[in-house]
Amino acid sequence: MTPLLSARGLRKEYGKGDALVRAVDDVDLDVAAGETVAITGPSGCGKSTLLHLLGGLDRPSSGEIELTGRRVDQLGERALARLRRDAVGFVFQAFHLLDELTAVENVELPALLAGRSPRAARRRALELLDRTSLADRARFLPSALSGGQRQRVAIARALANDPVVVLADEPTGNLDSGATLDVLQLFDDLHQAGQTLVIVTHDSRIAATADRLIGMRDGQFIDETRLTGGTTGSLGKLAGLEG
Amino acid sequence: MRQEVVLAMLAKEPSHGYQLRARLREALGPVGEDLNDGQIYVTLTRLEKAGLVTATSAPGLSPDRPDRKVYELTAAGQQRVAEWLAEISWPKPDLTEFHLKLIAAAGGGLGDPLAIVDAQRRELLRRLRDVQRAAMAELRTSDAALLLEGIALRLQADLRWLEACERTWTIRRNQS
Numbered sequence: 001m002t003p004l005l006s007a008r009g010l011r012k013e014y015g016k017g018d019a020l021v022r023a024v025d026d027v028d029l030d031v032a033a034g035e036t037v038a039i040t041g042p043s044g045c046g047k048s049t050l051l052h053l054l055g056g057l058d059r060p061s062s063g064e065i066e067l068t069g070r071r072v073d074q075l076g077e078r079a080l081a082r083l084r085r086d087a088v089g090f091v092f093q094a095f096h097l098l099d100e101l102t103a104v105e106n107v108e109l110p111a112l113l114a115g116r117s118p119r120a121a122r123r124r125a126l127e128l129l130d131r132t133s134l135a136d137r138a139r140f141l142p143s144a145l146s147g148g149q150r151q152r153v154a155i156a157r158a159l160a161n162d163p164v165v166v167l168a169d170e171p172t173g174n175l176d177s178g179a180t181l182d183v184l185q186l187f188d189d190l191h192q193a194g195q196t197l198v199i200v201t202h203d204s205r206i207a208a209t210a211d212r213l214i215g216m217r218d219g220q221f222i223d224e225t226r227l228t229g230g231t232t233g234s235l236g237k238l239a240g241l242e243g
Numbered sequence: 244m245r246q247e248v249v250l251a252m253l254a255k256e257p258s259h260g261y262q263l264r265a266r267l268r269e270a271l272g273p274v275g276e277d278l279n280d281g282q283i284y285v286t287l288t289r290l291e292k293a294g295l296v297t298a299t300s301a302p303g304l305s306p307d308r309p310d311r312k313v314y315e316l317t318a319a320g321q322q323r324v325a326e327w328l329a330e331i332s333w334p335k336p337d338l339t340e341f342h343l344k345l346i347a348a349a350g351g352g353l354g355d356p357l358a359i360v361d362a363q364r365r366e367l368l369r370r371l372r373d374v375q376r377a378a379m380a381e382l383r384t385s386d387a388a389l390l391l392e393g394i395a396l397r398l399q400a401d402l403r404w405l406e407a408c409e410r411t412w413t414i415r416r417n418q419s
Contacts, residue, residue, distance in 0.1 A: 177392060178383060185379045204402040205395065208371035225365055227372060 002069070003030035004196050005054065005165055010063035012049050023049040024060070025219035031165070036187070036197040038210035046219040047200040048169050054198065055088045055167045056080045068164055085114055089158030091168035095150045097142040103153045104129060104138040110160040121160075128156035132186055148179025155186055159195075166190065168199045172206060184209055247327040248343050249286045250295055250316065254324050254351025257315035259301075260284055270346045274339060287314055295320035328354045331366050338404070345412060356412040364405045371398045 012024040023046045031037050039047045052058040054065060056072050065072040067087060075083060084090075097106050104125045111121035129138050132152040142150050151171060158166050168187075172180040180203070187197060188209060199206055207213050208227065215223040252258075252266050264283055268275050290296045291314070298312040316324065328348050341363070348354035378391040 177396070181375070181378060181383070184375060188376075188379065204368065204371060204399050205375060208368045208375060213368070223361070225368070227365070227368055 001032060003066075004033040004035075004068060005029070005031040005198070006066045007054065008064045010050070010053060010065065011061045012046075012053060012058070013061045022046075022219045024053060027063075027219075027221055029054075029214075029221075031196060031198060033196055034191075034194045035212065036191050036199070036210045037212045037214065038207045039198070039200045039214045039216055040202055040204075040207050041216035042202070045216045047216050050216070051167050051169050051198065051200045055090060055165075056084050057090075085110060086161050087164050089161070089163035089166040091151070091154055091158050091166065091171045093170035093173035095142070095147075095154045095174075097150055097154060097157075099142055102139050102141055103134060103145065103156075106142070106153055107156045107160055110157060114161050124160060125156070128159050129153070131159075131189075132156045133182075146179065147175050148182050151175060151179070151183055152186060155183070159190075165196045165198060168197065168201075170201055170203070171199065172201070172203050180205055245327075245340060246286045246290060247323065248340060248347075249283060250290055250320055251324045251327060251343065251347035251351070251353075253296060253314055253316050254321070254347055254353055257313050259311050259313055260287060263287075263314070267343075270343055271339065287312075290314075290320070295323055324351070325353060328359060329362075331363060342408075345408065349412070349415070357409065357416065360405055360408045360412065364402065364409075367398055367402050367405065371395060371402070374398065 007027055007029040010024055010027040010029070011022065014021045014023060025046070027050060029037075039050065041047050049058065053060050054067075054072075056065075056075070060073055063073065067083070070083075072080070072083065098109070101109070104122065107128055108118075108121040108125035111124055112118065116124075126135070126138060129135050132155060134149060134152055134156070137145060137149060137153075142153065145153065151174075155166075155171075158168075171187075172183055175183060184205060187199070187206075191197060191209075199210065201207060210227060213225040213227060214221050215225075248267075249263065252263050255266070258266070260280075260283055264278070264280055267278060267283075271278070287296065287298070291298050295317055296314045297317055298314050301311050301313050324347070328344055345356040345359060348359055349356050374391055374395045378388055378395065381388040381391065
């Protein structure tokens with residue numbers, strides 16, 4: 001099957017000569033439609049840079065990126081902006097909501113920018129807030145929401161234009177344990193609904209929910225783990241109930 | 244302490260009881276202070292009876308001191324150590340046993356510490372996934388949710404320690 005998103009020989013370099021830094025160093029990646037892939041590694045390993053390249057927020061020094069059969073790395077500025085708006089949903093650690101807009105206004109913004117009618121954009125935004133269990137917070141400003149709620153608004157916004165892939169950069173980095181679970185639940189729901197997700201994280205709780213886990217170090221992929229399959233123990237055993 | 248630990252410490256080379264003791268002391272630092280020497284000798288005697296080690300006498304340090312026994316793994320003992328290294332046991336989070344497993348694997352050339360860490364990490368991630376699935380199915384405020392959060396947090400802590408194990412053993416491998 002053709003992957004939904006793929007990268008070949010992807011490189012991003014900064015600086016020159018002795019000061020040359022290879023933030024992303026010859027990475028190959030294939031993400032199948034409906035797959036959740038988590039990329040983990042220490043800070044500075046290049047995982048955020050990689051995510052930015054995949055989503056067209058930044059351009060590679062060399063290599064190819066294909067999203068649903070289109071070469072992202074060859075797009076001009078305007079086409080790239082359109083791709084970022086229509087085909088990719090971004091979720092960031094710091095939420096990046098607009099403080100002066102309400103939750104529903106934040107969520108509908110990408111749809112409005114894409115030229116949808118205000119009525120259709122609003123309807124879709126309310127649907128998405130309902131899906132993220134925030135229907136009763138639609139008219140709140142971000143400052144009146146908890147961190148977990150803000151991140152769920154941001155996830156709803158990422159879905160506004162029905163992106164083919166959602167790219168998330170440390171989405172639980174600023175969240176406590178309960179809010180993390182809410183976000184995990186949301187990602188799990190999206191996954192069940194067939195959404196393709198690429199998540200960059202060093203939170204093992206997110207990593208554990210992925211179909212595939214890729215370890216990154218010094219700009220390169222160093223290992224890959226498929227987490228499908230069972231465990232060796234029951235929950236009771238994990239809790240110390242037996243044996 | 245499980246007798247497999249004592250057994251695995253012999254994998255490096257045939258040793259006297261006191262050498263084993265010193266090896267454990269080095270591996271465990273202050274954590275091993277409570278180890279009782281008698282326990283090691285009792286374990287060695289038990290292992291000898293079980294046919295997992297053989298003991299041969301060597302002369303004492305001086306003529307007036309008794310003979311010392313040198314313990315060596317039998318084929319069955321080697322087999323048992325290999326099984327122990329491949330075992331994934333975490334429900335009782337025995338960090339010390341896992342730590343010694345890595346040291347024994349590297350010292351005896353019996354296995355790759357990084358492969359052992361990796362297998363363990365995979366298993367813990369699967370468990371974390373299962374615990375989280377169970378937690379998601381609960382109401383956030385239920386008693387069970389609180390317990391599941393505790394289990395998840397412990398697994399996360401264990402996973403962080405495994406990352407530290409991976410870093411350290413990667414550096415050691417690159418140096419050797």
